[in-house]
Amino acid sequence: MRGALPAGGPFGVVPAPEARVRRFGLEGLVLGVAVILLLLLVGYPLLWLILAAFGLPPEFGIEYFVRVFTRSQNYDALINTLQLALGTGAVSVAIGVPLAWATARTDMRLRNVVHALVALSYITPPYLTALAYIILFGPDAGQFNRVLRMFIEVDSGPVNIFTMGGIIFVIGIHVFAFTYFLTYSALRSVDSSLEESAQILGTRRWRITLSVTLPLVAPAITGGALLAAIDSLALFGPQAIIGTPAQIVFLPTRIYATIGSYPPRWAEASALSLVLVVLTVIGLAVQRGYLERRSYVTVGGRGGRTTRISLGAWRWPLLLFCLAVVFFSAVAPIGVLVLTAFSKSWADPPSLSNFTLAHFATALFHDQVSVRSIVNSTKLATMAAAVALVIGASVAYLDLRTSVRGRRLLDYLAVLPLGLPGTVMAVGILLAFLRSPIPIYGTIWILLVAYVARFVPLATRSANATFRQVDASLEEAGRITGASWWVAVRRILFPLARPGLLVAFLLVFIPSFSELSATILLYGSGTETIAIAIYRLNDLGQIEVVSALAVFTIAVVLVLSALVNLLSNATSEPRAQV
Amino acid sequence: MRIGRRSVLEGFAAGSSVTILGTGTILGSGLGSRAFAQAAGPAEASQIDVAKAKAEGKVVLYTSLDTKIVDAVIAPFKEKYGINVEYFRGGASDVASKVLAEADAGRAEVDMVDASDLAALLLMKDRKLLKPFKSDASGAIAANLRDPDGTWITDRLTQAVIQYNTREFGANPPKSWADLGGSPWKGRLVFFSSATGDGAPRIYTLAKHLGWDLVKALAATKPLRVQSPQVLTQVLERGERGAGFLQNDNIAWRSKEQGKPTDYLFPAEGVPTELGACGLLARSSRPHAAALFFEWWMSPQGQAILVEGGKYSSRTDVAPPTGSPPLSKLKLLTLDPVEYKKDRAKILDQMTAIFGGEWGS
Known part of the structure; x- marks a missing residue:
């Protein structure tokens, strides 16, 4: 995606122009x-x-679907996958919406940098982000954990990436781009006159944002969160690279294991696949419904104009938050991969004596x-x-x-x-x-x-x-x-x-x-x-x-x-x- | 119906001339060679035509052996014959599922298969995917370590050891499996298995011989699970965990050889041993090149390269790795591959129940 x-x-379908001549x-x-x-x-x-999911050939049956839901490892995978989707959807809203608002509607500094770095976190293949986070937040040798342990007295951790929370985080900082971009586009096209009316009526700025602006773009936010959730259902890399050592099973990794273990179990893999497809299709249908509800919004009108809000004292805290998000979503993972690639041993701190081009x-x-x-x-x-x-x-x-x-x-x-x-x-x-x-x-x-x-x-x-x-x-x-x-x-x-x-x-x-x-x-x-x-x-x-x-x-x-x-x-x- | 510990030992002690009790083993379960369709190409080493092999041009090998060793075995062969060896390297399950999937597809990409899971080769034999071939190595390998029909032959034995960090346990290392089951080890242990269940045979072997309680006690320490022996040794070398159970002896051996802060031991209660075996594919389109490479792989010189990589060779005339005890000095715990093949799905379910996570069940 x-x-x-x-x-x-x-699935957005565009209306066809008038009929055309048929040629051979x-x-x-x-x-x-x-x-x-x-x-x-x-x-x-x-x-x-x-x-294949229905056992064909040789014969029709629903035993594989029964098998999918009666075996605990498949059932667990389904539950974990749903948790993951909900979690990443929530993360994508929690970080995507504030960022989108900051870059689209405020006079925050460095907003172009933040925007570009969100794009960078999206185009970085998520399995590479996952690998990077094992290097950063592996419970023992993780670089950030070792720094944290200088201040906190613990044997291991304090952060362990090999947990459900860790996986939601790693996938969340990839898929939040969906929520970010959809919200960003919507916010850019909100007509400011509504907000101005509210302002004339004496409403405070933060209330305007919460009660006028955000409801206007709510369908975009929900649509983005759903896309984020759907995308995370389907990812294989992070779920395998972090999920396997974490002993947490998801549907895509389950499907891989049913075929990668011998003998390959085609029918079970197909049935599991269809379950994943159904989840995705439901998600997409709901998502499409939400986006269509955009029609009641004022967005899209060409005549509207959008003003930037002056943040005043809030500009620094907001900038700090935005920079923190893109630091974790793009700068840190890519940075640590670069450092590691040039290090003789990744577990040692970067230094001149640890530098090499050999890798x-x-x-x-x-x-x-x-x-x-x-x-x-x-x-x-x-x-x-x-x-x-x-x-x-x-x-x-x-x-x-x-x-x-x-x-x-x-x-x-x-x-x-x-x-x-x-x-x-x-x-x-x-x-x-x-x-x-x-x-x-x-x-x-x-x-x-x-x-x-x-x-x-x-x-x-x-x-x-x-x-x-x-x-x-x-x-x-x-x-x-x-x-x-x-x-x-x-x-x-x-x-x-x-x-x-x-x-x-x-x-x-x-x-x-x-x-x-x-x-x-x-x-x-x-x-x-x-x-x-x-x-x-x-x-x-x-x-x-x-x-x-x-x-x-x-x-x-x-x-x-x-x-x-x-x-x-x-x-x-x-x-x-x- | 099993490859007993004793028979393995005797095989090593006595060489191939002695017929041992229990050698019938897999014979009973397998098909007689008459059951196989006449395979194309050489049926024994003497029939290999080097000119034809060179004309065939390459060999495709699927193997679960460490890439460093595979590269080292291939290099002299390629130099001598000018025949390239392309290989796919994955865990034993990866290798097996790929061979079986190709067979389902009616494809014949692979010429030779090698996997550290004999049950997988037995399954391939059942499906008539392997070709009977009389290797020159047969004479040097105990009869119970090869198929009487010649469809597979054991090339190596991997022992599952306890590896530990010497900085953490230099003075007082763990002595036995039972030692590791206690609460002081909570959060300090590590083991490996791929998501497709490659770690299961050795755990099952341990449970069969020393009891499921031991395995459950190990699981109760909440061991860290990593995907491969190579990662396991790194976790110990960095001191992230104190000890690893059921580690590959060759990886532990190499770590120590390289001066890393690790050591390992073969517990006196017994050491699970895993037979790695190889065979030729019946449908291979490069039968001469494949057989030529097979013979090189199994030759004393080829096997010596495995030993340099820390593996124990199945050949009686090839010595153990430097500084390693002869297998006859160890109490080996073996797995009945026929039983494992039959019960594999159930066993993987058990592993999932005990350790959690993905086992490919």
């Missing part, structure tokens, strides 16, 4: 292939997931698996982005420029994966291709399938937004003057849409580059990706090399995200998030 946060939520030939071929690919990549695995040399040049993983991730992310772009552009084109029947459904199918956890997608793909005559299991191609299937919505939405900005009449003018469909698309649409399409490409490339939750179930010998190398090396305790690889990954993701931002700002459509 990374990338642009759509105003209408992941090359057009039909290109679009047809894209549609078939989409059905094969998204529809087919989902079908298998549902079949980068190992990660980038010497370690077989690590080097191969960088090559694989780069290749895969490039291919996935290219394929997703073709599919996404085709779906968007069908939606906006044709009146083909079923294009609505297609659009829905292309957005659906946003609501599906990576682990669940992987189980579906495994089931689908284990039995398929297409022999891609164990090869790099199954990872390509997974990445395209997972991230095609990002390309579709982005392409949709881009094509929307190019008036269809331009292409029609080209057609009237004798250009073929392909020429019209290539010479008129593509050049005009190029920056937007590049954004679409990057929006798929970035999450594919560091994907973990689906990859962990699908990779094989020779197809390790960066996330796998990090995960496996961490299993073997090679924290320093892991950190070097993590720093490299964050650097790549950061540079590309900055590029996305640049391109997005260059086009008129604001896609502010990344």
Whole structure:
């Protein structure tokens, strides 16, 4: 669910412009292939997931669902997952809303820095944040704990990241970005005249904020909190990296364990996956309901204007709070990974004698698996982005420029994966291709399938937004003057849409580059990706090399995200998030 | 129907020429070699065609052995034959589930499998995934440590020891499993298991021989659980925990060799031993290269590299790691892999009940 946060939520559907002429030939071929690919990549695995959960083949039954709820380890996982979602939703409101208010509506200093650092905490892959927090708040060797123990007399701790609270914290400081950005957008578009009226009536400033401003943006806050909660349901990395040693089981890790233990229990994994899907779908439906209630709000009116509130004496406490949040969500985790990557031993304090470049040399040049993983991730992310772009552009084109029947459904199918956890997608793909005559299991191609299937919505939405900005009449003018469909698309649409399409490409490339939750179930010998190398090396305790690889990954993701931002700002459509 | 402690010991003491009681073991449960479809490629070491092996070009190995050792074994082989060995390294369950999933998919990516969980190989044998092959190493390996049908052969034995931090316990180290079960150890112990249950066989072995009460007492100390032996030793080296139970002997050995502040002991009550075994895949598309590598892996030279990494070789003609006692001097506690294979799901449930967390059950 990374990338642009759509105003209408992941399932936000946009009204189609007037019907268009139906054409065949090359057009039909290109679009047809894209549609078939989409059905094969998204529809087919989902079908298998549902079949397998009901015991098919060989026979229909609900015993696996019964098994899911009668075994304590599955039941515990469900309860823990719900707790986690509630916890992170609450955390996201507690820190996301004050931050959004501070940056959107006040004259607080450094608000641009805070805004950028929230974006940074969002684009940092959460499993890397989790690794960083083990280094920071591991109960014994954790760097922050060792500092704290200078002041507090305890044998261990005082903070233990290997707890439910620890996991909620680590995931919370990642997913609060959803609440932050949605609230931020809403606050930016609140018409200040209402607040001013209240002020004229003599209401105090803090009361205005609490009783006028916040209720206006409440749907955005709730919607953001729900997205945060849904995203945390689906994460695999932090739940595995912190949850496993903490002895706390969640649904995604449970699904992984039912397949990763031998013999693989496909049906149970499918049933668990469907439970996770149901949770996600309920969450998304509620979330969409909340966002639609935005209609009663004054936001969105173009004529409104927003004033910044002068904080006076409160500017410093608020700034301190904001800086503390982004320190823990972005600066500290990334900082400690950088320090560790350059340290001979992570458990020793940073110093000149502890400085080394050896881990980068190992990660980038010497370690077989690590080097191969960088090559694989780069290749895969490039291919996935290219394929997703073709599919996404085709779906968007069908939606906006044709009146083909079923294009609505297609659009829905292309957005659906946003609501599906990576682990669940992987189980579906495994089931689908284990039995398929297409022999891609164990090869790099199954990872390509997974990445395209997972991230095609990002390309579709982005392409949709881009094509929307190019008036269809331009292409029609080209057609009237004798250009073929392909020429019209290539010479008129593509050049005009190029920056937007590049954004679409990057929006798929970035999450594919560091994907973990689906990859962990699908990779094989020779197809390790960066996330796998990090995960496996961490299993073997090679924290320093892991950190070097993590720093490299964050650097790549950061540079590309900055590029996305640049391109997005260059086009008129604001896609502010990344 | 079990690989008894005694038979393991005798195997080592007497070499392969002596037939031992209990060697029938897995024979009874396994299928006769006639049951197997005629596998392609060499059926014994003498039939390996090096030219064909080179033409096949590479070998794909799935292994649960420490990567440092795997790299060291592969290097001379690659140098000698110019055949590359690609490997997937994971825990024993990762390895087994990958092989089984590929089989479900009708794929034949992997040529050779090696896992420190014999039950996993027995399951593969049941599913007819392994190929009968008569290794030259058979003569040097006790009969009860290899499949009479030749589908698998033990390559190493891993003993589960107590490792501890010498700064914390230099003067007065723990002496026995029973020692660790007491309340003074609350919050000071560490053990390992992956989320897919790789730590379970040794815990089960301990419980079978010394009682479930001991295991429950260990669990009552609220031990820290880490994901691998490599992380376990780091936790001890840093002094985060005082002692680790059921640690891999080779990892403890290496830590001590490297001068880290740790030491380890083989408790007198008995030491759970885990058989690591390897086999060739029946559907391998590179049978000659795979068999050639298999023979190198099992050869005295190949096994010597495992020993340099701190492993005990299954070969009677390869000495134990430097400074380590011969296995005949230890009281080994063994696991019946047939029973473990059968009851694995139940055992993992038990582990979940006792220790909590994820065991892949």
